[in-house]
Amino acid sequence: MSQALRRNPSGGGPDDAELVRAAQGGDAPAFTEIVRRYQHSVHRVAWALTRNDGDADDVAQETFVRAWRALGRFRVGEPLYPWLARIATNLAFSMFRSRKRRPETPLEPLLEAGRQWGVEDDPAERVAAGERSQHLQRAFAELKPEHQTILALRVVEEQSYEAIAETLGVPIGTVMSRLSRARAELKTRLAARTGEGT
Amino acid sequence: MTHLTHDQLSAVLDHALKGRAAADAERHLLECATCRDALAALAAQETELRPALTHDPGDAYFERFAERVEDRIRAEAARGAARARAPWWSSPRALAWAGAAAALIGGAGLVLMTGREVRPPSLRDREIADRLGQEAKLPFATRSGARAKSAPAREDRLGAPAPTAAPAPVPAPADRKTRATGDRLAEPQREEQRQFITGNERVLARDQHAAQPNRANEIRTSTGGEPVPVGRRAGFANPPAATAPEAGAAAPEGATLDRVRKKVGPAPMQALKDEAAKQATSDAAPAPVAARNVTPAPVAAQNAAPAPVAAQNAPAAPSPPVTARREAAAALAGGEPAGEGRLCGAVLDAQGRPVAGAAVVIDDVARVATPDARGGFCVNAPPGEHPLSVMAVGFAEARQSVEVGAQESSLRVTLAAVPALESRGPTWGVVKSLYDGAPPRAGGAFSAGGPPDPYAAEPDSVQRDVRLARRLEATGTSRRSAAMFDAAAGRWAHALDVVAGGPLDLDARRHLADARFRAWEIAPNAARVAAAAEAISVYVAKAPAGADRDEAARRLERLRH
CATH class of the missing domain: 1.10.1740.10 (RNA polymerase sigma factor, region 2, helix turn helix motif)
Structure with missing residues (x-):
């Protein structure tokens, strides 16, 4: 430097x-x-x-x-x-x-540290968690790109609404409503996959 | 009571409400159990979503990340500089533009020349003029509307007087005969006449079709988006029919393979194999299997640096059922999985991390498996002792003898890293300064010395595939192993997924065709014939004239005879 x-x-x-x-x-x-x-x-x-x-x-x-x-x-x-x-x-x-x-279809989350083969945790629990995770990821994959993006920025990156607005080039009000729609859509799609009530 | 809206709940979850709105929402939540439950459900979903969307590739990945970005930028700069030095006609894109411009100009000239109206001299032949005049007075039963409309203009050009009531057509030869028998033609006769004309047209169309040049070099796009040659002889172009049903029957979940078939369609075997493998891994679940000892075998890497490869006891070795991949590989190898033993295991590095993307090959029976993201693999083989090879980019090749029994066997292969393989040869090694001080605004950015590797500017996944494919080809050549070439072809096809349509499209296709052909040459079977013929046909269709294309065409002929 x-x-x-x-x-x-x-x-x-x-x-x-x-x-x-x-x-x-x-x-x-x-x-x-x-x-x-x-x-x-x-x-x-x-x-x-x-x-x-x-x-x-x-x-x-x-x-x-x-x-x-x-x-x-x-x-x-x-x-x-x-x-x-x-x-x-x-x-x-x-x-x-x-x-x-x-x-x-995503696989890697199941491979997070400590979850490889041979780790002594409850296999039934592991399978259930893995299934739930797969459902979530598949439901997420069905969302519109704009909804995936905003959820990734907020949930994974924990960006503020202001930062998201700057990243996406939209007003803060749009960030708020788009996040809300993305979460609602994800919930609906997840429920459809798991058979749970919405 | 008015409940909070979903927007408000979402904002509360993110602490995004301010001032009075936040206070109101908080007050409502204290009183309303329904809204509290809804908020709790939203929070729980968020908590579950975070790990599902997060993956840490580890510190080792990030250690060299910046360096790999620099390599990419430098390679792009070198490619850009080479492009700038090359004459314009060496660029296929520039050539295509020039060709298109030339065609446009030529087409426009043609239209100008043929579209200009030329008035021919007036007819002086009284007999012809009289006949035309008589024809104008005759109503003609089979006259078409289009003919009727075109006739006056034509007569006008010929200099004959225009009819006042019924414009006369210039009759077709078949029509003349009709007119000679009278102007009122019975309906059955007219129908017969129409059929006769239509029949003639059909014959003409058939003849034209027959006269078309051989369509072997044409390609269409399959449902999988891959170019597929048309006009090939039956038996070459079609993928092996047995592959898809077998894979579907043996897959862990029927629906999964159905999905695979739907996505891939009737097209190339490699696409089917890759897709099946990817899908199958998603359903993989660890299954405890009997562990057994295997003897480690020291192996020599390509750079002649011996690297010990340890195969250890695997008390909890994973055995994801990679059935679809195994079946696809078995189809290529011409093997029949029924009645065979199964060998499952995991390929790990020295730190116990899975080595995804390795090639596991049982040499003598030409069976190939590719470990999934967990490093797990399964491969079928006849019971007995077999030589096994495991190869991966950046690791020494592991070779050992394994015994496959009637029961499922398991082993764990630990690959030793070969640091020397990471170096990229003198071309890249000479660059000491990463950027050489070239600023982005200077137009060139990074500079580099020496001719760049054609794949150096491609994403890492492509470079990994290409390196492994080359290693597999080298080993396949030295051992005369068709399975190695099958595996190499798989890697080229994988790389082609990314580079297709780009400047390396043709190069990757040439390698793919070569690997397929050499696999067939060593151990021919129906599946390899089909796979090789398809790969070579596509290459021949896309390649420019030259020695490479001629050789490919010769190979295609050999496959067909």
């Missing part, structure tokens, strides 16, 4: 605006720092939307490649994450459009 970069007063390294300015000026390691800073968040959004390791990896990588290409047009001072999250969500859904299919 260039010496010109000042450290963030909070001790967390240079702030985003400085990194962006440096990267725009040709300081490539500054961009690497941006990647490192946001790789987890971008991957989380990518995985929530694709629910597939390979696709999430592709989307996350491509997000940063596109960000690098468009960095010259990025306005210094704007928050970076909403911009990156928007690129990631657009990429995820354009990938599915081009493939003309939705994400694969």
Whole structure:
């Protein structure tokens, strides 16, 4: 990283605006720092939307490649994450459009740490939890892309309404109503799958 | 009492209500049990949803993430620079545009030339003019409306006087005969005449169809979205009929395989195999099976660095029923699973993490399985001792002897990582500085030295597939193993899913066709003939003229004879 970069007063390294300015000026390691800073968040959004390791990896990588290409047009001072999250969500859904299919049936949640074979937990409980998780993911996959996106940003990334509004480029009132509709739709679809009353 | 709306409940859940709205909602919730229950249900759904949408790939994944992004950017930059250096006609897209422009100009010229009205000289032949005049007075029973409309204009051009009441057509040869017998033609005769004309048209259409060039090089798009050649000889183009029903019959859930069949349709076997494998893994459930010892066998990696591969006791080895994949592989290998033993297991790395995407091959009977995301696999084989190979990108190949009994056997294979395989050769290794200081605004961004790997700018999943496919091909060549080439073809087909339609489309298809053909060459069976013929036909249809296409065409001929 260039010496010109000042450290963030909070001790967390240079702030985003400085990194962006440096990267725009040709300081490539500054961009690497941006990647490192946001790789987890971008991957989380990518995985929530694709629910597939390979696709999430592709989307996350491509997000940063596109960000690098468009960095010259990025306005210094704007928050970076909403911009990156928007690129990631657009990429995820354009990938599915081009493939003309939705994400694969997800498997990975069942493989979370501590849930691999040989772990001594209750098999019946594990199976029930796995089934419920699969139902949820399938119900989620049936939602409209805009509903999937807003739920991923709110539930997985725990973004505020303001941040979501910025990411999606919609008013806060729209965020509120869209989230509500997405949750209601998910509940209906989940109930249809599990046979529970709505 | 007015209950809270769903919007309000949703906002309460997110603490998004402010001021008086928040206070009102809180007060209502204290009094209303219904709304409290609704809020609790919403909160419970949220709690369940979070883990369902979250997956942590681990620190190891993120350690090299930024580096991989840099590789991608650098490879793209190199590709862009190569494109900029190349003359415009070396770009297929530019050529296509130029061709389209030329066709447009040519077409416009043709229209201008043929569309211009040319007035021919007036007819001086009195006899012809008289005949035309007589024809104008004759009502004609079988005249069509279109002819009637076109006739005056034509007569006008010929210089004959235009009829005042009934415009006369220029009769067709068949019509002349009718007119000679009188102007009132009986209805049955007219019907017969129409049939005669229609019959002639049919013959003409049939002849035209027969005269069409061989359609072997045409392609259509299957329901699965994959290009499929048309006009092929029966027996080559169709996927093996036995594959789908077998897979469906043996699948853990009939509905799952039905879904697979619906998605894939009657098309390529590879698509069926891949889809079946993906679907089957979703229904996989761990099943306790008898564990047995297997002897580890040290193996040599491609870079000649020996790497020990430990196969251990597997007290709780997973055995997800990857039936569909096994059946599809068995179909390729021409094997019959009935009456055979089954070997299930897991492929793990040294840390005990599953190695997804490896290739498990029983060499002597040419059976192949691909472990799922949990690393679990199952493969059928005749009872007895067999040599087993397990390969994965970034790991040393594991080879060992396994015994398949009448009962289901289980083993766990631990693959040793080979760090040397991660290095990407001198082309990439020489780049020390990741960015070389090229700013995004400078137009080029990252720069790189040397010719880039054609797949370097592709997503990691593609690069993994390609690397493994190449390894499988190398091993298949050295051991003359058709199963290895089958597995390699599977990898190329997988990579093709992503690169199809892009600049590497043709390259991936060539490799896929090559792997299919070589599998057939080593151990021919009906399934391999069909798979190879299909892959080669598609390649031939898309490839430009040249040595590669000629060779592919020769191979196609060999398959057909």
